Amino acid sequence: MAFTAADVKALREKTGVGMMDCKKALTETDGDMDKAIDYLRERGLAAAQKKSGRIAAEGAVVVYSANGVTAMVEVNAETDFVAKNEKFINFANTCAQVVAEQNPADVDALMASTPAGSDMDVTALLHELILQIGENMKVRRFTRYEGETVTYIHGGGAVGVIVAFDVNAAVAAKPEFTAMGKNLAMQIAAMNPEYLSESDISAEESAKMKSFTVDSALNKPDSLPIPILNALIAEAIDGKKWSDDDIAIYQGLDAKQKKNFVNFISKEALSILAEIAVSKKEEISENKIFGGLVQGRIAKQVKEICLLQQDFVRSDLFDGNVDGYVKSVAKDLGDDIKVASFIRFEKGEGLEKRNDNFADEVASMM
Numbered sequence: 001m002a003f004t005a006a007d008v009k010a011l012r013e014k015t016g017v018g019m020m021d022c023k024k025a026l027t028e029t030d031g032d033m034d035k036a037i038d039y040l041r042e043r044g045l046a047a048a049q050k051k052s053g054r055i056a057a058e059g060a061v062v063v064y065s066a067n068g069v070t071a072m073v074e075v076n077a078e079t080d081f082v083a084k085n086e087k088f089i090n091f092a093n094t095c096a097q098v099v100a101e102q103n104p105a106d107v108d109a110l111m112a113s114t115p116a117g118s119d120m121d122v123t124a125l126l127h128e129l130i131l132q133i134g135e136n137m138k139v140r141r142f143t144r145y146e147g148e149t150v151t152y153i154h155g156g157g158a159v160g161v162i163v164a165f166d167v168n169a170a171v172a173a174k175p176e177f178t179a180m181g182k183n184l185a186m187q188i189a190a191m192n193p194e195y196l197s198e199s200d201i202s203a204e205e206s207a208k209m210k211s212f213t214v215d216s217a218l219n220k221p222d223s224l225p226i227p228i229l230n231a232l233i234a235e236a237i238d239g240k241k242w243s244d245d246d247i248a249i250y251q252g253l254d255a256k257q258k259k260n261f262v263n264f265i266s267k268e269a270l271s272i273l274a275e276i277a278v279s280k281k282e283e284i285s286e287n288k289i290f291g292g293l294v295q296g297r298i299a300k301q302v303k304e305i306c307l308l309q310q311d312f313v314r315s316d317l318f319d320g321n322v323d324g325y326v327k328s329v330a331k332d333l334g335d336d337i338k339v340a341s342f343i344r345f346e347k348g349e350g351l352e353k354r355n356d357n358f359a360d361e362v363a364s365m366m
Contacts, residue, residue: 002031003026003027003031007026007031007033008022008023008026010033021131022036025037025039057076057078057347057348057351058076058077058078058079058080058082058083058347058348059074059075059076059077059083059088059092059137059140059157059347059348060074060075060083060088060089060092060156060157060158060347061073061074061153061157061158061159061160061345061346061347062075062089062092062093062095062096062153062157062160063096063151063153063160063162064093064096064097064099064100065100065149065151066097066100066101068146068147069100069101069144069145069146070100070144070145070146070149070151070162071096071097071099071100071142071143071144071145072096072142072143072144072151072160072162072343072345073092073095073096073099073139073141073142074139074140074141074142074160074345074347075088075091075092075095075137075138075139075140076137076138076139076140076347076348076351077133077135077136077137078135078136078137079135082133082135082137083156083157083347084156085133087129087132087133088129088133088137089157091125091126091129092157094115094122094125095110095122095139095142096142097115097116098110098113098115098122099142099144100144101116103144104142107139107140107141107142110122110139110142111123111126111139122139126139141345143162143343143345145162145164147164147165147166147340148164148165148166148167148169148172149162149163149164149165149181150162150163150165150178150181150182150184150185151163151185152182152185152186152188152189154186154189157347158346158347159189159344159345159346159347160344160345161185161186161188161189161342161343161344161345162185162342162343163181163184163185163188163339163341163342164339164340164341164342165181165337165338165339165340166336166337166338166340167335167336167337167338168335168336170335171333171335171337174333176329176332176333177329177333177337180325180326180329180337183312183314183317183325184307184322184325184326184339184342185342186313187307187310187312187313187314187322188307188342188344189344190313191307191310191313192344192346193304193305193306193307193310193342194305194306195305195306195307196306196307196308196339196341196342197306197307197308197309197323198302198306198309200306201302201306209298209301210294210298213294213297213298213301214281214285214294215278215281216297217290217293217294217297218274218277218278218281218284219274219277219278220274221270221273221274221276221277222261222262222270222273224277224284224290224293225287225289225290225293227289228277228284228287228289228290232273232276232277232280233250233261233273235276236269236272236273236276237250237251241272241276242265242269242272243266243268243269245266246265246266246268246269249264249265250264250265250269303321307322307339307342308321308322308323308326308339309321309322309323310322312324312325326339
Protein backbone atom coordinates (compact mmCIF):
# COMPACT_ATOMS: atom_id res chain seq x y z
CA MET A 1 0.00 0.00 0.00
CA ALA A 2 1.45 3.35 -1.05
CA PHE A 3 1.57 6.31 1.31
CA THR A 4 2.04 10.03 0.89
CA ALA A 5 3.76 12.84 2.75
CA ALA A 6 0.34 13.69 4.18
CA ASP A 7 0.17 10.19 5.69
CA VAL A 8 3.58 10.68 7.31
CA LYS A 9 2.42 14.02 8.71
CA ALA A 10 -0.82 12.47 10.00
CA LEU A 11 1.10 9.66 11.72
CA ARG A 12 3.43 12.18 13.32
CA GLU A 13 0.47 14.19 14.63
CA LYS A 14 -1.09 11.04 16.09
CA THR A 15 2.06 9.72 17.76
CA GLY A 16 4.39 12.67 18.25
CA VAL A 17 7.25 10.58 16.83
CA GLY A 18 9.81 12.11 14.47
CA MET A 19 9.14 12.32 10.72
CA MET A 20 11.84 9.83 9.75
CA ASP A 21 10.58 7.26 12.26
CA CYS A 22 7.02 7.75 10.97
CA LYS A 23 8.16 7.31 7.38
CA LYS A 24 10.02 4.12 8.31
CA ALA A 25 6.96 2.80 10.18
CA LEU A 26 4.72 3.34 7.13
CA THR A 27 7.32 1.76 4.88
CA GLU A 28 7.57 -1.32 7.10
CA THR A 29 3.76 -1.68 7.25
CA ASP A 30 3.01 -0.92 3.59
CA GLY A 31 1.31 2.34 4.47
CA ASP A 32 -1.20 0.83 6.94
CA MET A 33 -1.77 3.59 9.50
CA ASP A 34 -3.01 1.33 12.34
CA LYS A 35 -0.17 -1.14 11.85
CA ALA A 36 2.28 1.76 11.68
CA ILE A 37 1.05 2.98 15.07
CA ASP A 38 1.49 -0.52 16.52
CA TYR A 39 4.96 -0.67 14.97
CA LEU A 40 5.94 2.58 16.66
CA ARG A 41 4.55 1.37 19.99
CA GLU A 42 6.69 -1.75 19.72
CA ARG A 43 9.69 0.43 18.97
CA GLY A 44 8.81 2.49 22.03
CA LEU A 45 8.95 -0.63 24.17
CA ALA A 46 12.29 -1.62 22.64
CA ALA A 47 13.66 1.89 23.15
CA ALA A 48 12.52 1.87 26.79
CA GLN A 49 14.23 -1.46 27.42
CA LYS A 50 17.42 -0.28 25.72
CA LYS A 51 17.58 2.94 27.71
CA SER A 52 16.41 1.49 31.04
CA GLY A 53 19.94 1.20 32.42
CA ARG A 54 20.76 4.85 31.87
CA ILE A 55 20.73 7.16 34.87
CA ALA A 56 17.52 9.19 35.22
CA ALA A 57 17.88 11.50 38.22
CA GLU A 58 16.51 14.74 36.81
CA GLY A 59 12.84 15.28 36.10
CA ALA A 60 10.01 17.03 37.87
CA VAL A 61 7.56 16.80 40.74
CA VAL A 62 3.94 17.70 39.91
CA VAL A 63 0.70 17.90 41.89
CA TYR A 64 -2.95 17.43 40.94
CA SER A 65 -5.95 18.38 43.09
CA ALA A 66 -9.66 17.79 42.45
CA ASN A 67 -12.76 16.80 44.40
CA GLY A 68 -11.00 16.90 47.77
CA VAL A 69 -8.14 14.64 46.64
CA THR A 70 -4.54 15.70 46.10
CA ALA A 71 -1.81 13.65 44.44
CA MET A 72 1.89 14.33 43.96
CA VAL A 73 4.14 12.39 41.58
CA GLU A 74 7.85 12.42 40.78
CA VAL A 75 8.84 11.42 37.23
CA ASN A 76 12.54 11.23 36.39
CA ALA A 77 14.41 11.86 33.15
CA GLU A 78 18.07 11.91 32.21
CA THR A 79 18.42 15.67 31.71
CA ASP A 80 16.93 18.82 33.17
CA PHE A 81 16.27 20.02 29.62
CA VAL A 82 13.80 17.21 28.97
CA ALA A 83 12.10 17.88 32.31
CA LYS A 84 10.94 21.19 30.86
CA ASN A 85 9.49 19.51 27.77
CA GLU A 86 5.72 20.04 27.45
CA LYS A 87 5.09 16.39 26.58
CA PHE A 88 7.06 15.28 29.62
CA ILE A 89 5.12 17.61 31.94
CA ASN A 90 1.81 16.49 30.41
CA PHE A 91 2.73 12.86 31.06
CA ALA A 92 3.67 13.64 34.67
CA ASN A 93 0.38 15.49 35.16
CA THR A 94 -1.50 12.52 33.67
CA CYS A 95 0.18 10.23 36.21
CA ALA A 96 -0.83 12.54 39.06
CA GLN A 97 -4.42 12.61 37.82
CA VAL A 98 -4.50 8.81 37.65
CA VAL A 99 -3.22 8.61 41.22
CA ALA A 100 -5.90 11.01 42.42
CA GLU A 101 -8.77 9.35 40.53
CA GLN A 102 -7.86 5.64 40.68
CA ASN A 103 -5.86 5.42 43.93
CA PRO A 104 -3.32 2.79 42.78
CA ALA A 105 -1.64 0.79 45.54
CA ASP A 106 1.92 1.36 44.31
CA VAL A 107 3.99 2.43 41.30
CA ASP A 108 3.47 -0.93 39.56
CA ALA A 109 -0.29 -0.52 39.90
CA LEU A 110 -0.03 3.04 38.60
CA MET A 111 1.93 1.87 35.55
CA ALA A 112 -0.79 -0.69 34.80
CA SER A 113 -3.59 1.87 35.12
CA THR A 114 -5.29 3.41 32.09
CA PRO A 115 -5.94 7.17 32.25
CA ALA A 116 -9.46 8.38 31.52
CA GLY A 117 -9.95 8.95 27.80
CA SER A 118 -6.92 6.88 26.79
CA ASP A 119 -6.69 3.48 25.14
CA MET A 120 -3.21 2.87 26.58
CA ASP A 121 -2.02 2.28 30.11
CA VAL A 122 0.62 4.47 31.77
CA THR A 123 3.41 2.05 30.82
CA ALA A 124 2.54 2.28 27.12
CA LEU A 125 2.30 6.08 27.34
CA LEU A 126 5.75 6.17 28.93
CA HIS A 127 7.22 3.97 26.20
CA GLU A 128 5.81 6.27 23.54
CA LEU A 129 7.29 9.27 25.32
CA ILE A 130 10.71 7.61 25.52
CA LEU A 131 10.58 6.95 21.77
CA GLN A 132 9.56 10.55 21.05
CA ILE A 133 12.10 12.24 23.31
CA GLY A 134 14.96 9.74 23.26
CA GLU A 135 15.78 9.60 26.98
CA ASN A 136 15.24 7.09 29.74
CA MET A 137 12.35 8.10 32.02
CA LYS A 138 10.84 6.55 35.11
CA VAL A 139 7.84 7.13 37.33
CA ARG A 140 9.59 6.99 40.68
CA ARG A 141 7.05 7.61 43.46
CA PHE A 142 3.75 9.21 44.38
CA THR A 143 1.60 10.13 47.36
CA ARG A 144 -2.11 10.80 47.73
CA TYR A 145 -4.18 12.74 50.29
CA GLU A 146 -7.89 13.09 50.88
CA GLY A 147 -9.12 16.16 52.71
CA GLU A 148 -7.99 19.76 53.12
CA THR A 149 -4.52 20.34 51.69
CA VAL A 150 -2.33 23.14 50.41
CA THR A 151 0.36 22.43 47.82
CA TYR A 152 3.48 24.16 46.56
CA ILE A 153 5.81 23.45 43.65
CA HIS A 154 9.19 25.16 43.70
CA GLY A 155 11.60 25.76 40.87
CA GLY A 156 9.49 24.33 38.07
CA GLY A 157 9.17 20.95 39.74
CA ALA A 158 12.46 20.76 41.63
CA VAL A 159 10.61 20.40 44.94
CA GLY A 160 6.98 19.58 45.67
CA VAL A 161 5.16 19.86 49.00
CA ILE A 162 1.73 18.85 50.28
CA VAL A 163 0.54 20.04 53.68
CA ALA A 164 -2.57 18.35 55.09
CA PHE A 165 -4.79 20.03 57.69
CA ASP A 166 -7.55 19.15 60.11
CA VAL A 167 -9.73 22.22 59.67
CA ASN A 168 -13.31 23.28 59.12
CA ALA A 169 -14.18 23.45 55.40
CA ALA A 170 -15.50 26.99 55.79
CA VAL A 171 -12.18 28.13 57.27
CA ALA A 172 -10.22 26.23 54.60
CA ALA A 173 -12.11 28.18 51.92
CA LYS A 174 -10.82 31.53 53.20
CA PRO A 175 -7.89 33.20 51.41
CA GLU A 176 -6.14 33.80 54.74
CA PHE A 177 -6.00 30.06 55.34
CA THR A 178 -4.67 29.38 51.84
CA ALA A 179 -1.98 32.02 52.31
CA MET A 180 -0.99 30.47 55.64
CA GLY A 181 -0.85 26.99 54.11
CA LYS A 182 1.27 28.24 51.22
CA ASN A 183 3.70 29.87 53.67
CA LEU A 184 4.03 26.57 55.55
CA ALA A 185 4.59 24.66 52.32
CA MET A 186 7.29 27.13 51.28
CA GLN A 187 8.91 26.74 54.71
CA ILE A 188 8.95 22.96 54.25
CA ALA A 189 10.43 23.31 50.76
CA ALA A 190 13.20 25.58 52.04
CA MET A 191 13.98 24.09 55.47
CA ASN A 192 13.29 20.40 54.77
CA PRO A 193 12.08 19.32 58.25
CA GLU A 194 12.16 15.60 59.04
CA TYR A 195 9.19 15.53 61.43
CA LEU A 196 5.97 17.44 62.05
CA SER A 197 6.60 17.90 65.78
CA GLU A 198 8.78 16.60 68.58
CA SER A 199 6.08 14.08 69.53
CA ASP A 200 6.59 12.36 66.17
CA ILE A 201 10.19 11.44 67.02
CA SER A 202 10.20 7.81 68.16
CA ALA A 203 11.79 6.71 71.42
CA GLU A 204 14.44 4.87 69.41
CA GLU A 205 15.30 7.97 67.38
CA SER A 206 15.37 10.09 70.55
CA ALA A 207 17.82 7.65 72.12
CA LYS A 208 20.02 7.77 69.02
CA MET A 209 19.94 11.55 69.04
CA LYS A 210 20.96 11.67 72.69
CA SER A 211 23.74 9.11 72.21
CA PHE A 212 25.11 10.99 69.20
CA THR A 213 24.95 14.31 71.07
CA VAL A 214 26.80 12.87 74.09
CA ASP A 215 29.52 11.32 71.91
CA SER A 216 29.85 14.50 69.87
CA ALA A 217 30.31 16.61 73.00
CA LEU A 218 32.91 14.25 74.49
CA ASN A 219 34.90 14.22 71.26
CA LYS A 220 35.05 18.02 71.31
CA PRO A 221 36.29 18.55 74.87
CA ASP A 222 36.92 22.29 74.49
CA SER A 223 33.12 22.73 74.22
CA LEU A 224 32.48 20.98 77.56
CA PRO A 225 31.48 22.88 80.71
CA ILE A 226 34.50 24.53 82.38
CA PRO A 227 34.54 22.34 85.56
CA ILE A 228 34.54 19.14 83.48
CA LEU A 229 37.13 20.51 81.05
CA ASN A 230 39.45 21.61 83.86
CA ALA A 231 39.24 18.13 85.41
CA LEU A 232 40.20 16.54 82.08
CA ILE A 233 43.14 18.91 81.63
CA ALA A 234 44.32 18.22 85.19
CA GLU A 235 44.31 14.47 84.49
CA ALA A 236 46.21 15.00 81.23
CA ILE A 237 48.87 17.02 83.04
CA ASP A 238 49.09 15.12 86.34
CA GLY A 239 49.07 11.78 84.60
CA LYS A 240 51.75 12.92 82.13
CA LYS A 241 49.45 12.01 79.24
CA TRP A 242 50.39 15.20 77.45
CA SER A 243 53.88 15.76 76.14
CA ASP A 244 56.23 17.91 78.20
CA ASP A 245 55.99 20.62 75.52
CA ASP A 246 52.20 20.75 75.67
CA ILE A 247 52.23 20.78 79.47
CA ALA A 248 54.73 23.63 79.49
CA ILE A 249 52.75 25.57 76.88
CA TYR A 250 49.47 25.21 78.76
CA GLN A 251 50.95 26.11 82.12
CA GLY A 252 52.51 29.20 80.59
CA LEU A 253 49.18 30.57 79.39
CA ASP A 254 47.46 33.40 81.24
CA ALA A 255 43.78 33.19 82.24
CA LYS A 256 42.56 34.82 79.01
CA GLN A 257 44.70 32.57 76.81
CA LYS A 258 43.50 29.44 78.61
CA LYS A 259 39.97 30.18 77.39
CA ASN A 260 41.31 29.56 73.88
CA PHE A 261 43.91 26.95 74.82
CA VAL A 262 43.18 24.87 71.69
CA ASN A 263 44.97 27.56 69.66
CA PHE A 264 48.19 26.90 71.58
CA ILE A 265 48.42 23.17 72.31
CA SER A 266 49.10 20.47 69.70
CA LYS A 267 46.44 18.48 67.87
CA GLU A 268 47.76 15.38 69.62
CA ALA A 269 47.13 16.96 73.03
CA LEU A 270 43.55 17.83 72.09
CA SER A 271 43.01 14.29 70.80
CA ILE A 272 44.31 12.86 74.10
CA LEU A 273 41.89 15.12 75.97
CA ALA A 274 39.01 13.70 73.90
CA GLU A 275 40.18 10.14 74.65
CA ILE A 276 40.12 10.88 78.38
CA ALA A 277 36.62 12.36 78.07
CA VAL A 278 35.31 9.32 76.17
CA SER A 279 36.85 6.96 78.70
CA LYS A 280 34.88 8.77 81.44
CA LYS A 281 31.61 8.80 79.47
CA GLU A 282 29.52 7.17 82.18
CA GLU A 283 30.84 9.45 84.91
CA ILE A 284 30.50 12.63 82.85
CA SER A 285 27.01 11.68 81.66
CA GLU A 286 25.81 11.68 85.27
CA ASN A 287 27.03 15.25 85.76
CA LYS A 288 24.04 17.64 85.96
CA ILE A 289 25.90 20.43 84.19
CA PHE A 290 26.77 18.11 81.33
CA GLY A 291 23.18 16.84 81.26
CA GLY A 292 21.97 20.41 80.81
CA LEU A 293 24.42 20.92 77.95
CA VAL A 294 23.18 17.77 76.21
CA GLN A 295 19.52 18.70 76.64
CA GLY A 296 20.21 22.16 75.26
CA ARG A 297 21.88 20.74 72.17
CA ILE A 298 19.07 18.22 71.65
CA ALA A 299 16.51 21.02 71.93
CA LYS A 300 18.42 22.93 69.25
CA GLN A 301 18.33 19.87 66.96
CA VAL A 302 14.60 19.40 67.55
CA LYS A 303 14.08 23.03 66.61
CA GLU A 304 15.84 22.36 63.31
CA ILE A 305 14.22 19.05 62.30
CA CYS A 306 10.61 19.49 63.52
CA LEU A 307 8.38 21.75 61.42
CA LEU A 308 6.21 23.14 64.21
CA GLN A 309 9.25 23.90 66.38
CA GLN A 310 11.19 25.65 63.59
CA ASP A 311 11.52 29.41 63.62
CA PHE A 312 9.01 30.74 61.10
CA VAL A 313 11.05 31.98 58.15
CA ARG A 314 8.68 34.83 57.26
CA SER A 315 9.52 36.86 60.35
CA ASP A 316 7.97 39.85 58.60
CA LEU A 317 4.60 38.13 59.06
CA PHE A 318 5.12 36.50 62.45
CA ASP A 319 7.95 36.52 64.97
CA GLY A 320 8.10 33.06 66.54
CA ASN A 321 7.95 29.39 65.61
CA VAL A 322 5.71 27.75 63.02
CA ASP A 323 3.32 26.40 65.64
CA GLY A 324 2.81 29.92 66.96
CA TYR A 325 2.19 31.22 63.44
CA VAL A 326 -0.50 28.62 62.74
CA LYS A 327 -2.20 29.37 66.05
CA SER A 328 -2.14 33.11 65.37
CA VAL A 329 -3.87 32.60 62.00
CA ALA A 330 -6.39 30.24 63.61
CA LYS A 331 -7.16 32.88 66.23
CA ASP A 332 -7.70 35.53 63.55
CA LEU A 333 -10.03 33.19 61.64
CA GLY A 334 -11.91 32.22 64.80
CA ASP A 335 -11.49 28.45 64.60
CA ASP A 336 -8.98 25.66 65.25
CA ILE A 337 -6.39 24.76 62.63
CA LYS A 338 -4.23 21.67 63.04
CA VAL A 339 -1.38 20.68 60.76
CA ALA A 340 -2.05 16.97 60.31
CA SER A 341 0.95 15.97 58.20
CA PHE A 342 3.16 16.98 55.31
CA ILE A 343 5.30 15.38 52.63
CA ARG A 344 8.14 16.81 50.58
CA PHE A 345 9.48 15.39 47.30
CA GLU A 346 12.75 16.68 45.90
CA LYS A 347 13.48 15.47 42.40
CA GLY A 348 16.34 12.99 42.27
CA GLU A 349 17.01 12.96 46.01
CA GLY A 350 18.90 9.82 46.93
CA LEU A 351 19.50 8.88 43.30
CA GLU A 352 22.86 8.58 41.57
CA LYS A 353 23.46 11.68 39.48
CA ARG A 354 24.92 11.80 36.00
CA ASN A 355 28.49 13.07 35.99
CA ASP A 356 28.80 14.64 32.58
CA ASN A 357 32.33 15.60 31.63
CA PHE A 358 32.49 17.05 28.14
CA ALA A 359 36.28 16.96 27.98
CA ASP A 360 36.35 13.25 28.85
CA GLU A 361 33.56 12.56 26.36
CA VAL A 362 35.50 14.25 23.54
CA ALA A 363 38.69 12.46 24.55
CA SER A 364 36.95 9.07 24.49
CA MET A 365 35.55 9.82 21.03
CA MET A 366 39.02 10.70 19.75
